[in-house]
Amino acid sequence: MRQATDTPRPPDSESDNVQAFIALGSNLEQPVKQLAQAVSALDGLPGTQVLRISHMYANPPMGPQDQPDYVNAVALISTCLTPGALLEALKGLEQSAGRLSTRVWGARVLDLDILTYGDVVLNTPVLTIPHPGIAERRFVLAPWHEIAPDARLPDGRRIVELLSSAPEHPLHIVAPPTTSQKRH
Numbered sequence: 001m002r003q004a005t006d007t008p009r010p011p012d013s014e015s016d017n018v019q020a021f022i023a024l025g026s027n028l029e030q031p032v033k034q035l036a037q038a039v040s041a042l043d044g045l046p047g048t049q050v051l052r053i054s055h056m057y058a059n060p061p062m063g064p065q066d067q068p069d070y071v072n073a074v075a076l077i078s079t080c081l082t083p084g085a086l087l088e089a090l091k092g093l094e095q096s097a098g099r100l101s102t103r104v105w106g107a108r109v110l111d112l113d114i115l116t117y118g119d120v121v122l123n124t125p126v127l128t129i130p131h132p133g134i135a136e137r138r139f140v141l142a143p144w145h146e147i148a149p150d151a152r153l154p155d156g157r158r159i160v161e162l163l164s165s166a167p168e169h170p171l172h173i174v175a176p177p178t179t180s181q182k183r184h
Contacts, residue, residue, distance in 0.1 A: 016080050017047070017078040017079055017080050018078070018079060018080075018117055018118040018120075019051070019076060019077070019078050019118060020076075020077050020078075020079055020086065020114060020115075020116060020117040020118065021074055021075070021076055021077075021114075021115040021116045021144060021148070021151070022042065022074065022075045022076075022077055022090070022112060022113065022114060022115065023072065023073075023074055023111075023112070023113040023115050023131070023137075023140050023144075024038050024039070024072065024073045024074070024075060024110075024111070024112055025070050025071070025072045025073075025108060025110075025111040025112075025113075025139075026038075026070065026071055026108060026109060026110050026111065027061065027067060027068045027069060027070040027071065027107050027108060028068065028107050028108060028109045029098065029109050031056075031068075031070065031071035032056055032071055032174060032175045034071075034097060034109060034110050035056055035071055035073050035110075035175075035178075036175075036178045037097070038093060038097065038110055038112065039053055039073075039075060039178045040178070041093045041096070042075060042077060042093070042112075045079065045081065045086075045089050045093075046080075046081065046089075047079055047080035047081060048077055048078065048079040048080070048081060048086075048089075049077065049078050049079075050075050050076070050077050051075075051076045051077060051078055052075065052076040052147040052148070052177075053073060053074075053075045053076075053147070053177040053178055054073045054074045054075070054143030054144070054146045054147045054177060055073065055143065055146060055173045055174075055175065055176055055177060056071050056072070056073045056143075056173070056174050056175040056176075056177075057071065057072050057073065057139055057142060057143055057171045057172065057173055057174065058070070058071050058072075058171070058172055058173075058174040059072065059138075059139045059169055059170055059171045059172075060169070060170060061107075062137070062139075062169070067107040068107065070139065071174060071175070072139040072140065072143060073143050073177075074115070074140060074143040074144040074146075074147060075147075076147055076148060083114065083117050083120060083122055083127060083129060084126075084127065086114060086117070087114060087126070087127050090112040090113075090114065091112075093110065093112060094108075094109075094110045094111065094112055097109050097110035098110075113131050114127070114129055114131065115130060115131045115134060115140065115144065116129060116130045116131075116153065116154065117129050119154045120154065121154050121155075130153050130154060134153070134162065135157075135162050135165075135166065136166065136167060137166070137169075138163065138166040138167065138168070138169040138171060139169060139171055141159060141162055141163040141166050142163060142171055144159050145159050145160055145163050
């Protein structure tokens with residue numbers, strides 16, 4: 001496990017890239033389409049490539065129930081962006097999709113979260129890696145396990161074990177991985 005810095009590093013080679021898992025979610029304005037567009041946009045970020053993408057899973061909202069069901073997926077990316085630069089890029093993609101500030105756990109056109117960034121552990125006022133809510137979110141763990149069944153958090157906890165002990169939350173597949181990306 002290593003501590004992250006946001007010191008820019010030149011993307012000299014693919015070996016400088018870090019693999020990161022990204023959670024994608026939407027429950028407004030054609031969520032399946034929003035996630036497919038988000039995957040393409042992720043793949044278009046500087047020095048970033050989408051390596052794997054899960055099926056898209058529908059599930060009831062975790063928060064207030066007076067909103068549409070969510071559609072969620074998880075992507076594995078390779079990036080030369082620092083954690084801070086990646087967060088900034090993800091927030092830019094959310095805004096480009098039309099995300100507005102809403103209530104906590106409210107409806108979203110697009111929600112993108114960094115789950116892990118290599119083996120980095122980071123805790124700042126604006127970014128915590130690994131994402132602090134992973135263990136409670138079956139809608140993150142199921143698609144993550146689908147594309148990386150042997151994945152572990154930097155502290156060694158296995159995704160499969162977190163999934164088996166996660167709170168029950170109904171999920172069902174509503175769409176395959178986007179056609180431009182292969183699932184492994």
